Amino acid sequence: MTQYPSLHMIIDGEKVSGGGRRTFDVVNPATGEPIGALPLAEAADLDRALEVAAKGFQVWRKSTPQQRAAVLQGAARLMVERQEELARIATMEEGKPLAESRIEVMMNVGLFNFYAGECFRIYGRELVRPEGQRSTVRYEPVGPVAAFAPWNFPLGNPGRKLGAPIAAGCSVILKAAEETPASALGVLQCLLDAGLPKEVAQAVFGVPDEVSRHLLGSPVIRKLSFTGSTVVGKHLAKLAADDMKRTTMELGGHGPVLVFGDSDLDRALETAVFGKYRNAGQVCVSPTRFIVEENVYERFRDGFVERAKTVKVGDGLVDGTQMGPMANPRRPEAIDRFIADATDRGATLHTGGKRIGNRGFFYEPSVLSEIPLDAAVMNEEPFGPLALINPFPGEDAMIAEANRLPYGLAAYAWTGNAHRQRRLAAELEAGMVGINSHMIGGADAPFGGVKWSGHGSEDGPEGVLACMVLKAVHEG
Numbered sequence: 001m002t003q004y005p006s007l008h009m010i011i012d013g014e015k016v017s018g019g020g021r022r023t024f025d026v027v028n029p030a031t032g033e034p035i036g037a038l039p040l041a042e043a044a045d046l047d048r049a050l051e052v053a054a055k056g057f058q059v060w061r062k063s064t065p066q067q068r069a070a071v072l073q074g075a076a077r078l079m080v081e082r083q084e085e086l087a088r089i090a091t092m093e094e095g096k097p098l099a100e101s102r103i104e105v106m107m108n109v110g111l112f113n114f115y116a117g118e119c120f121r122i123y124g125r126e127l128v129r130p131e132g133q134r135s136t137v138r139y140e141p142v143g144p145v146a147a148f149a150p151w152n153f154p155l156g157n158p159g160r161k162l163g164a165p166i167a168a169g170c171s172v173i174l175k176a177a178e179e180t181p182a183s184a185l186g187v188l189q190c191l192l193d194a195g196l197p198k199e200v201a202q203a204v205f206g207v208p209d210e211v212s213r214h215l216l217g218s219p220v221i222r223k224l225s226f227t228g229s230t231v232v233g234k235h236l237a238k239l240a241a242d243d244m245k246r247t248t249m250e251l252g253g254h255g256p257v258l259v260f261g262d263s264d265l266d267r268a269l270e271t272a273v274f275g276k277y278r279n280a281g282q283v284c285v286s287p288t289r290f291i292v293e294e295n296v297y298e299r300f301r302d303g304f305v306e307r308a309k310t311v312k313v314g315d316g317l318v319d320g321t322q323m324g325p326m327a328n329p330r331r332p333e334a335i336d337r338f339i340a341d342a343t344d345r346g347a348t349l350h351t352g353g354k355r356i357g358n359r360g361f362f363y364e365p366s367v368l369s370e371i372p373l374d375a376a377v378m379n380e381e382p383f384g385p386l387a388l389i390n391p392f393p394g395e396d397a398m399i400a401e402a403n404r405l406p407y408g409l410a411a412y413a414w415t416g417n418a419h420r421q422r423r424l425a426a427e428l429e430a431g432m433v434g435i436n437s438h439m440i441g442g443a444d445a446p447f448g449g450v451k452w453s454g455h456g457s458e459d460g461p462e463g464v465l466a467c468m469v470l471k472a473v474h475e476g
């Protein structure tokens with residue numbers, strides 16, 4: 001049985017806690033009970049972390065690709081060894097089924113190994129010049145990075161936030177969500193145990209607004225990397241703009257799923273229901289608005305409802321659980337509000353719509369249909385186990401609905417028509433498009449959005465390049 005570990009920050013390689021610092025109660029969402037007290041940074045802690053990050057950058061910018069790759073590969077090996085412990089901690093903090101937490105560990109393993117290879121592929125260019133002259137274009141690490149990771153992928157988000165700067169030769173101060181700190185610390189510890197110099201990566205926690213203002217207010221930090229809501233993302237981008245810091249913003253989404261009459265409906269349903277209730281819908285690329293062609297609308301809706309009713313909800317640590325609790329008490333409250341608003345406006349609730357029990361933050365897998373477009377949930381990210389299913393007359397109307405919102409993270413489509421597949425690939429306004437598939441990620445693929453879903457990419461070669469700046473050198 002994994003014990004929930006004691007909590008600390010990691011500043012200059014030192015485990016920092018106590019000393020009269022304020023604390024935050026970490027809660028197990030399956031029970032609602034506190035499981036740990038997390039120390040929160042004071043201004044002096046953040047100043048120390050900044051000073052160390054400045055030194056760490058001077059060390060790591062000069063590291064060789066071999067050194068960086070060895071650390072990333074070593075950390076990947078340690079994550080494999082520690083998979084079960086890391087997964088259990090993530091489930092205790094966030095609630096997701098253990099199988100999903102184990103996958104998260106392996107996503108980090110894949111990403112760190114991919115980035116280890118990328119360290120050797122940071123190529124520049126030599127320009128064609130007359131004899132005696134030389135012009136080169138080279139990539140250099142951007143500098144110390146301030147990275148903010150949310151709670152919904154307690155291991156995967158910190159893995160992305162740490163992996164890219166380390167591969168690029170930057171230092172990084174990570175502020176992961178206070179709700180899921182031990183998972184983030186577990187990932188960082190693998191890197192430190194694999195030989196990462198202690199100045200290069202640190203973890204702080206605190207009052208989010210205090211920490212982000214302090215770190216982004218410092219000229220030491222040269223890049224902001226944020227994953228979270230669009231509202232907070234816009235606020236942080238403004239803070240970063242004051243010092244012209246680079247940004248990678250992974251923000252909210254409202255994933256449209258276009259289902260056409262010519263699709264393999266059973267496959268679409270199996271994939272969509274699994275995708276919708278994964279991590280209790282608390283996924284930025286979650287399939288959310290089901291935009292269904294009229295001729296298959298009733299079959300799709302009824303098939304979805306039937307399957308939603310069979311999803312096994314329970315403690316993520318218990319075998320056979322398919323959906324855990326929501327991660328914190330804010331989420332069931334938000335879903336209650338969205339459903340009340342939609343049904344008041346005439347939407348039909350087919351299943352779900354209630355919390356389960358009075359312990360923890362469990363919520364029923366829910367399905368709404370025929371939801372007016374002015375309902376709040378048709379415009380704001382629900383971030384919960386709530387599917388929205390509406391009929392549309394045909395391709396043009398379906399594409400228009402998919403592109404109606406200012407979000408553009410993931411979009412999905414189900415159709416057997418090859419011509420239509422190409423049109424959708426071109427016309428859906430999204431950073432990632434899945435056609436007859438919801439597998440839109442991979443260590444080698446850029447992950448990111450357009451419009452209000454943010455800018456910049458994580459993963460893929462693009463994830464490393466996002467932590468680098470270009471320099472053109474001209475020699476006469």
Ligand code: NAD
Binds near residue numbers: 176209229250383
């Ligand atoms: P929130 O918007 O307050 O927080 C989202 C994340 O941003 C959290 O991790 C939080 O710690 C962090 N944060 C908040 N204020 C910050 C600040 N001033 N500086 C730095 N970090 C800050 O709300 P929440 O209740 O935690 O989540 C609600 C919404 O956030 C969801 O509805 C969803 O839209 C979005 N969200 C998105 C993702 C994602 O993967 N894109 C992940 C988690 C939450």
